[in-house]
Amino acid sequence: MNYTPAERGKQILFDTCIFMVGIDKRQTNCNYSLENMRKLWMDCVLNYFSNILIHQVVYAELDKDTRCVIDGRKNITTVNDADLLNKDPEYTRVFNLINSHPFLFHPSVQRKNQGEVHTLAYAYYKNIPFFSSRDSDACDECSEIDELKDITVVGFETLLGLAYSDTCDSEIHRGQKALYKEFCGKKIKRGIIPETLSEYMGV
Numbered sequence: 001m002n003y004t005p006a007e008r009g010k011q012i013l014f015d016t017c018i019f020m021v022g023i024d025k026r027q028t029n030c031n032y033s034l035e036n037m038r039k040l041w042m043d044c045v046l047n048y049f050s051n052i053l054i055h056q057v058v059y060a061e062l063d064k065d066t067r068c069v070i071d072g073r074k075n076i077t078t079v080n081d082a083d084l085l086n087k088d089p090e091y092t093r094v095f096n097l098i099n100s101h102p103f104l105f106h107p108s109v110q111r112k113n114q115g116e117v118h119t120l121a122y123a124y125y126k127n128i129p130f131f132s133s134r135d136s137d138a139c140d141e142c143s144e145i146d147e148l149k150d151i152t153v154v155g156f157e158t159l160l161g162l163a164y165s166d167t168c169d170s171e172i173h174r175g176q177k178a179l180y181k182e183f184c185g186k187k188i189k190r191g192i193i194p195e196t197l198s199e200y201m202g203v
Contacts, residue, residue, distance in 0.1 A: 011051045012130035013123050016061045016115040018156065021134060021183055023063070031175070034065050040175045041163035046073060048162055055122055056080040058115040081122050088125075094147050095121040101141055123151050130154050134183060139192075157184045157193050157200060164201055 019042075022032030030036060046052065052075055059067065059078050070076055084091040099117045116138060123131050124147050131138065132154040139155070142148040157180060164176050180197035187193045194200045 007130075008048065009050050010130060011053055011126075011128045012049050012132055012154065013053045013055065013119045013128055014058065015119055015131065015133040015135070015138070016058045017134040018132050018159070019062055019066050021156065021179065031178070034069070036175070038069065040172060040179060041160055042069065044163040044166045045159045046070075046076070048166075050075050052076045053079050053122075053128065055115065055119045057118045061115050079122060081118060081125075084122075084125065085118075091121060091125045094124050097145060097147065098141070101145065120148060120151070124148060132159065155184070155187065155193075157187065157197075160184075160197060161201055164197060 021037060022029075025032040026034060046069070052073075054070065054076060056078055059070070062070070081091065081095075085095055086092055095117065098120050116133065116135070120131060120138075120141070122128070127150075129150070129152055131142070131151050134156040139153045142151050142153050160176050160180050164173060167173070177197045180200070181188075184193060188195055
């Protein structure tokens with residue numbers, strides 16, 4: 001996706017999983033360290049968008065180090081729906097609709113995917129056009145629920161593409177290509193995106 005200057009200024013909501021790329025290996029493999037993630041894509045992406053929103057539920061799910069990356073950035077605002085959920089009928093209806101969707105409903109783990117549920121409901125209610133998630137389920141969900149069809153899901157491949165375009169450093173490009181192969185695998189297997197970042201970027 002190529003963003004115009006006008007689109008860069010539109011609001012975009014980020015889901016928890018975007019910030020969790022490689023977190024399970026963060027302490028054991030320097031390639032997945034937060035410092036390396038910042039170098040490969042995070043700082044570029046967080047600087048690229050001028051109006052980033054993060055739901056309070058998502059913020060609460062992040063680890064302390066990742067919160068430090070977010071805190072203090074003037075282009076990032078934390079939002080909440082405490083005044084809407086179970087108080088505004090339309091917001092509550094859509095929240096429950098999303099929360100009960102097969103892609104997200106986990107009766108044995110009630111709080112699983114709650115960041116995504118709150119974020120998507122908030123995006124719908126506030127008419128926010130972009131929602132960024134690494135999970136391909138988000139794309140399926142937005143296409144299956146009528147209320148979410150006007151929301152564009154910005155996948156991790158798009159964020160990597162933005163970061164790839166921001167530098168000519170071959171070492172950074174290699175790292176970005178490795179992340180693309182590993183963390184965009186579901187979409188690659190389904191034929192939604194090309195097999196390599198180079199092909200995705202058309203280079």
